[in-house]
Amino acid sequence: MVDILIIGGGGAGLTAAIHAKKNGANVTLVSKTYPTRSQTCMAQGGINAAIGANDSIQSHISDTLKSAQGLADEELVGILCEQGIDAIKWLDRIGVPFSRDNGIAQRKMGGASFVRACYAKDYTGLKILHTLYDQCNAYDINMLSERFLIDLAVIDGKVYGAYLLNIKTSTVELLHAKSVVLATGGYAKVYGKHSTNHVGSTADGIAAALRAGAKISNMEFIQFHPTALKKSSILISESARGAGGYLVNSKAKRFTDELASRDKVSLAITNEMQKGEEIYLDVRHLSAKFINEHLPQEKKLADLYENIDLTKQLIPILPAAHYTMGGICVDKNCATNVQGLYAVGECANHMVHGANRLGGNSLLEIVVFGKIAGEAACAYTKKEMPACKADKHKDIPSQINTNPTVDFYKKRTELAEIFYTNVGVKRNEQGLLVALEYIQVLQDELKNMGVKNTKLAYNTELAEFLEFKNIVLVAKTVVLSALRRKESRGAHYREDMPNKDDNYSADTICYQENDEIKFL
Amino acid sequence: MKMKLQRSDKIFEYEVPLSGVTLLEALGYIKENIDSTLAFSSGCRSSVCGSCTVRVNGKEVLACAYKPKNDDLIQPLRNMPVLRDLAVDMDRALAFNKIAKAWGLPKEEALHVSGEDAKRNELQSDCILCSACFSACPVYAVNEDFIGPFALTRALRYVNDIRQKDIKPTIEAIQTNGIYDCTLCNECVPVCPQGVAPKQDIEILRNKSGIMGYFNPNILAGFDDGLNF
Numbered sequence: 001m002v003d004i005l006i007i008g009g010g011g012a013g014l015t016a017a018i019h020a021k022k023n024g025a026n027v028t029l030v031s032k033t034y035p036t037r038s039q040t041c042m043a044q045g046g047i048n049a050a051i052g053a054n055d056s057i058q059s060h061i062s063d064t065l066k067s068a069q070g071l072a073d074e075e076l077v078g079i080l081c082e083q084g085i086d087a088i089k090w091l092d093r094i095g096v097p098f099s100r101d102n103g104i105a106q107r108k109m110g111g112a113s114f115v116r117a118c119y120a121k122d123y124t125g126l127k128i129l130h131t132l133y134d135q136c137n138a139y140d141i142n143m144l145s146e147r148f149l150i151d152l153a154v155i156d157g158k159v160y161g162a163y164l165l166n167i168k169t170s171t172v173e174l175l176h177a178k179s180v181v182l183a184t185g186g187y188a189k190v191y192g193k194h195s196t197n198h199v200g201s202t203a204d205g206i207a208a209a210l211r212a213g214a215k216i217s218n219m220e221f222i223q224f225h226p227t228a229l230k231k232s233s234i235l236i237s238e239s240a241r242g243a244g245g246y247l248v249n250s251k252a253k254r255f256t257d258e259l260a261s262r263d264k265v266s267l268a269i270t271n272e273m274q275k276g277e278e279i280y281l282d283v284r285h286l287s288a289k290f291i292n293e294h295l296p297q298e299k300k301l302a303d304l305y306e307n308i309d310l311t312k313q314l315i316p317i318l319p320a321a322h323y324t325m326g327g328i329c330v331d332k333n334c335a336t337n338v339q340g341l342y343a344v345g346e347c348a349n350h351m352v353h354g355a356n357r358l359g360g361n362s363l364l365e366i367v368v369f370g371k372i373a374g375e376a377a378c379a380y381t382k383k384e385m386p387a388c389k390a391d392k393h394k395d396i397p398s399q400i401n402t403n404p405t406v407d408f409y410k411k412r413t414e415l416a417e418i419f420y421t422n423v424g425v426k427r428n429e430q431g432l433l434v435a436l437e438y439i440q441v442l443q444d445e446l447k448n449m450g451v452k453n454t455k456l457a458y459n460t461e462l463a464e465f466l467e468f469k470n471i472v473l474v475a476k477t478v479v480l481s482a483l484r485r486k487e488s489r490g491a492h493y494r495e496d497m498p499n500k501d502d503n504y505s506a507d508t509i510c511y512q513e514n515d516e517i518k519f520l
Numbered sequence: 521m522k523m524k525l526q527r528s529d530k531i532f533e534y535e536v537p538l539s540g541v542t543l544l545e546a547l548g549y550i551k552e553n554i555d556s557t558l559a560f561s562s563g564c565r566s567s568v569c570g571s572c573t574v575r576v577n578g579k580e581v582l583a584c585a586y587k588p589k590n591d592d593l594i595q596p597l598r599n600m601p602v603l604r605d606l607a608v609d610m611d612r613a614l615a616f617n618k619i620a621k622a623w624g625l626p627k628e629e630a631l632h633v634s635g636e637d638a639k640r641n642e643l644q645s646d647c648i649l650c651s652a653c654f655s656a657c658p659v660y661a662v663n664e665d666f667i668g669p670f671a672l673t674r675a676l677r678y679v680n681d682i683r684q685k686d687i688k689p690t691i692e693a694i695q696t697n698g699i700y701d702c703t704l705c706n707e708c709v710p711v712c713p714q715g716v717a718p719k720q721d722i723e724i725l726r727n728k729s730g731i732m733g734y735f736n737p738n739i740l741a742g743f744d745d746g747l748n749f
């Protein structure tokens with residue numbers, strides 16, 4: 001038995017592990033990919049903190065609250081922005097190779113009143129993640145990879161460990177722990193190919209928390225990034241527009257302010273598309289020299305995925321699901337309503353992003369709340385605890401249908417398309433009901449789906465099927481939440497109710513009981 | 521487009537009706553449409569997570585950054601156990617980061633780092649741990665305990681960091697099965713997708729070690745051999 005089991009090796013999980021260990025806990029960290037392969041490595045833009053000479057914590061707080069549109073908690077935003085400064089200092093001390101000018105280099109991101117995002121070239125997330133990983137080695141933290149969280153082990157509302165699938169052998173391991181910290185990332189891959197995310201952002205931790213009796217909230221809030229490559233949804237960063245790139249339609253006409261906030265630009269693009277237009281990002285007027293210097297990544301990706309030379313051709317783009325604001329309900333210590341269970345990072349709802357996340361605030365969130373979660377879980381395990389009786393063995397692989405008549409890969413693609421069309425940038429009652437019905441049918445069909453590959457060694461089809469089941473469950477909470485929010489706010493835009501309505505200034509909170517999703 | 525995949529010790533051929541796609545997309549097509557038992561690793565799809573490295577016609581590449589050509593032969597990486605098909609077990613390779621003690625050892629006081637200081641280890645910290653270099657390194661054929669290219673590059677990353685409190689633990693950790701076991705063959709350099717050059721980093725570490733009073737044990741051994749003639 002370990003004191004703390006951390007599930008997830010992204011920035012949130014690694015930070016929690018380091019701080020828990022520092023405080024004397026015995027920690028094991030498991031993840032379904034190797035830690036350095038987590039989505040955190042993909043963040044390019046930066047991590048916010050009011051360390052600039054003219055900036056202030058107050059300004060960071062008010063920008064964050066403004067973007068959150070009434071759905072963030074002022075105290076928690078205060079914690080994020082205040083402790084953000086120490087978080088950057090800590091990252092600096094442990095060796096994050098930030099870019100430098102006079103001090104740590106910062107750049108301006110959308111919605112920020114000041115230059116506030118600290119960056120390390122275009123590799124901010126990569127360098128933070130790897131530095132944290134190296135610290136975990138320094139602290140001798142036991143890291144087990146290729147372990148897939150199947151379910152939390154919970155008795156009488158209290159967690160005592162987790163059931164993990166060892167992907168290498170297809171065996172189920174029950175790992176006992178006094179406390180469990182979920183740090184499994186977001187759920188944007190519900191949108192499948194219409195998401196900029198890592199292939200692993202499949203809502204596993206949120207689904208497991210739901211099944212364990214945890215509450216989740218604000219699942220309808222999903223941020224769409226306006227400029228993802230059309231065929232692959234690979235992100236073309238904001239800097240392309242920041243540097244002067246235009247958005248144009250099929251008639252080569254500009255149709256919106258390119259520098260407005262992400263939700264507004266995504267909406268403008270979607271409106272234009274509904275008129276039958278194709279949308280392009282145009283950087284041809286920038287000199288080739290400028291592009292080579294400032295947008296080399298974009299140039300490479302456009303060539304790889306769209307076969308185009310962006311110095312000469314228009315870049316076909318679409319908005320894509322990028323960040324999920326909703327997640328597991330936690331208090332200011334990152335504790336869930338299940339005793340001993342904590343959640344941190346994109347899988348949690350820390351009440352700091354509200355209806356719309358500011359670019360650069362999520363890397364900050366994982367470091368600030370990673371520390372809080374690690375320390376809180378550690379404090380919890382120091383309390384006297386009765387030994388748990390653990391017995392129940394969940395033999396997941398043997399319960400899987402190995403003669404499937406319905407192909408889940410096809411359904412996964414179908415669900416993604418339906419979600420993108422009906423639960424995307426623009427929503428309405430009718431479309432949401434279509435999506436809900438689709439999911440209900442899908443749930444009935446799940447018994448006819450399964451895994452054709454019966455080999456035990458490294459059966460990735462099995463892991464992907466478990467992910468798909470989680471996606472279906474969480475997709476349902478997204479649609480149900482979107483149906484309940486009969487207003488438009490931040491990233492949740494209802495064309496049938498285009499205005500903000502003060503009757504909806506509370507969180508949408510749900511939980512699962514007897515296989516049904518219920519709302520508070 | 522025809523593609524040949526090495527799966528365990530057999531070569532399988534697949535016809536992929538796509539063109540202009542990345543190798544990773546082609547593998548995804550095979551898995552979803554032809555054979556769901558195919559195993560390979562992926563993550564970011566944008567060359568930054570280091571998951572998808574394979575060998576194409578013998579050379580290490582990121583599958584998400586390579587456009588396959590007709591008749592390409594795709595194989596798993598070398599020098600580590602194959603889990604299945606193109607997926608390899610990285611546990612042992614990654615453990616060398618720990619053996620090399622490649623980590624930040626912060627000073628008590630925060631330090632001002634200049635742009636110049638930051639350049640000292642910028643390139644080394646671009647490493648995405650894709651293991652291309654590890655797979656290309658011939659030393660593993662003779663010494664499976666060799667700390668290897670990426671872990672040594674990572675060691676230099678911290679040794680060259682002015683924020684480091686003490687570089688001695690790292691330098692000491694890479695003396696055995698480390699910098700002197702490298703043959704300086706340069707195989708690790710051209711395969712790196714990030715333009716990192718582990719071989720050069722190893723040479724720098726040798727110089728630093730020399731300045732700090734460590735000896736190349738192979739040179740001494742060499743003399744002994746000579747005298748025995």
Ligand SMILES: Cc1cc2nc3c(=O)[nH]c(=O)nc-3n(C[C@H](O)[C@H](O)[C@H](O)COP(=O)(O)OP(=O)(O)OC[C@H]3O[C@@H](n4cnc5c(N)ncnc54)[C@H](O)[C@@H]3O)c2cc1C
Nearest residue numbers: 008009010011012032040045046149185204345346360363
């Ligand atoms: C392209 C892109 C660019 C971005 N740019 C920025 C930016 O510039 N600034 C910013 O602030 N934010 C940015 N973000 C958002 C930010 O990167 C994420 O919100 C953040 O990294 C999430 O960190 P995390 O630790 O919560 O989760 P992740 O990094 O997603 O890690 C999740 C971990 O959980 C593990 N896991 C998941 N499911 C299971 C399971 N079933 N069993 C076991 N382990 C599991 C995974 O293996 C992984 O280790 C960007 C995101 C994307 C996609």
Ligand code: SF4
Nearest residue numbers: 657702703705706708
């Ligand atoms: S130069 Fe050294 S580390 Fe690089 S491949 Fe050759 S022997 Fe291996």
Ligand code: SF4
Nearest residue numbers: 647648650651653712
């Ligand atoms: S040094 Fe280059 S080749 Fe080696 S692991 Fe790092 S990125 Fe990959």
Ligand code: FES
Nearest residue numbers: 563564565570584
């Ligand atoms: S999928 Fe991440 S490097 Fe290729």
